[in-house]
Amino acid sequence: MGVEIEIKDLTKSFGRQLIWGDVTLTIPAGEICVMLGPSGTGKSVLLKTLIGLLKPDRGSVVIEGVDIASCSERDLYEVRKLFGVLFQDGAMFGSMNLYDNVAFPLREHTKKSESEIRKIVMEKMELVGLVGTEDKLPGEISGGMRKRAGIARGLVLDPEIILFDEPDSGLDPVRTSFLNQLIVDLNAQIDATFLIVTHDINTARTVPDNIGLLYHKHLAMFGPREMLLSSEEPVVRQFLNAQRVGPIGMSEEKDADELEAEKDQELPPLPPIPMQMEPSNGIPRRSQREPGSWCKENGVTPPPGSFEENMSMVTEV
Numbered sequence: 001m002g003v004e005i006e007i008k009d010l011t012k013s014f015g016r017q018l019i020w021g022d023v024t025l026t027i028p029a030g031e032i033c034v035m036l037g038p039s040g041t042g043k044s045v046l047l048k049t050l051i052g053l054l055k056p057d058r059g060s061v062v063i064e065g066v067d068i069a070s071c072s073e074r075d076l077y078e079v080r081k082l083f084g085v086l087f088q089d090g091a092m093f094g095s096m097n098l099y100d101n102v103a104f105p106l107r108e109h110t111k112k113s114e115s116e117i118r119k120i121v122m123e124k125m126e127l128v129g130l131v132g133t134e135d136k137l138p139g140e141i142s143g144g145m146r147k148r149a150g151i152a153r154g155l156v157l158d159p160e161i162i163l164f165d166e167p168d169s170g171l172d173p174v175r176t177s178f179l180n181q182l183i184v185d186l187n188a189q190i191d192a193t194f195l196i197v198t199h200d201i202n203t204a205r206t207v208p209d210n211i212g213l214l215y216h217k218h219l220a221m222f223g224p225r226e227m228l229l230s231s232e233e234p235v236v237r238q239f240l241n242a243q244r245v246g247p248i249g250m251s252e253e254k255d256a257d258e259l260e261a262e263k264d265q266e267l268p269p270l271p272p273i274p275m276q277m278e279p280s281n282g283i284p285r286r287s288q289r290e291p292g293s294w295c296k297e298n299g300v301t302p303p304p305g306s307f308e309e310n311m312s313m314v315t316e317v
């Protein structure tokens with residue numbers, strides 16, 4: 001069913017370097033969330049903090065009543081079993097074939113027999129469309145297939161929460177679109193809570209139920225996809241529309257002179273909000289909303305042309 005993650009006043013630094021402070025958000029059970037942010041704003045650090053690989057300086061991360069930031073090692077071990085993680089490169093063992101890679105967590109963490117393991121591995125390989133490649137080594141398949149294998153491995157312990165660290169890194173737009181469709185289909189099928197860190201704006205615009213943006217050492221905004229895609233807040237608007245005009249500069253925030261210089265520049269209108277990607281497997285997602293429903297409920301007029309079929313760049317496969 002997926003579980004909720006309640007993050008409150010979370011602050012993390014390394015030595016004197018503050019990464020982010022007072023991050024507060026609730027990742028709703030069973031929904032898909034995307035976390036965005038310029039490079040170096042600590043998205044990966046956030047993922048690692050959520051699974052207890054890094055300890056925050058302050059704040060809490062509560063999952064099923066357990067605060068990961070302060071619980072015992074024993075509780076942490078138990079809570080970690082709720083997570084499946086897809087690392088950027090799939091994190092496959094190079095010398096093991098795909099079957100053994102996917103079976104690895106089952107052999108490590110359960111006492112299942114090899115015949116039970118085979119059933120689970122094949123079921124997950126089928127879910128990600130990799131049946132027939134069990135004997136291949138990770139080096140013998142494409143980057144997109146490696147990511148799928150990484151997802152299959154992340155699924156074998158039936159996680160309630162799946163973290164994806166830049167699932168689209170290194171993939172071409174078509175493979176990214178296929179992978180996004182797989183993510184949406186999986187969410188419909190297993191109903192777990194998904195958190196995706198990505199730089200891909202098209203993914204952010206079309207896949208999630210909610211979007212978060214980390215910027216300048218804090219969480220600039222977190223909320224429903226339609227809220228962020230219709231937002232005029234300068235940082236959110238600049239980032240989600242990949243524009244140069246706005247507070248975000250090349251390597252950090254723009255300074256006062258730079259902002260003054262562009263103050264009379266007219267911003268292009270907000271682009272239409274695309275339809276959200278729907279499952280292709282015929283299974284409705286529990287958190288799927290009617291297009292435009294957030295805007296309607298909140299009295300927000302979406303940009304012209306929003307929610308028209310076939311208007312987004314890449315949503316169909």
Ligand SMILES: Nc1ncnc2c1ncn2[C@@H]1O[C@H](COP(=O)(O)OP(=O)(O)OP(=O)(O)O)[C@@H](O)[C@H]1O
Pocket residue numbers: 014019037038039040041042043044045046
């Ligand atoms: N274990 C660590 N020790 C010290 N500093 C670290 C550690 N891990 C991350 N950092 C620092 O934290 C900052 C944020 O890193 P992080 O990788 O989370 O950023 P990111 O937003 O995921 O970046 P990108 O989008 O480029 O992947 C960086 O300055 C990085 O050097």
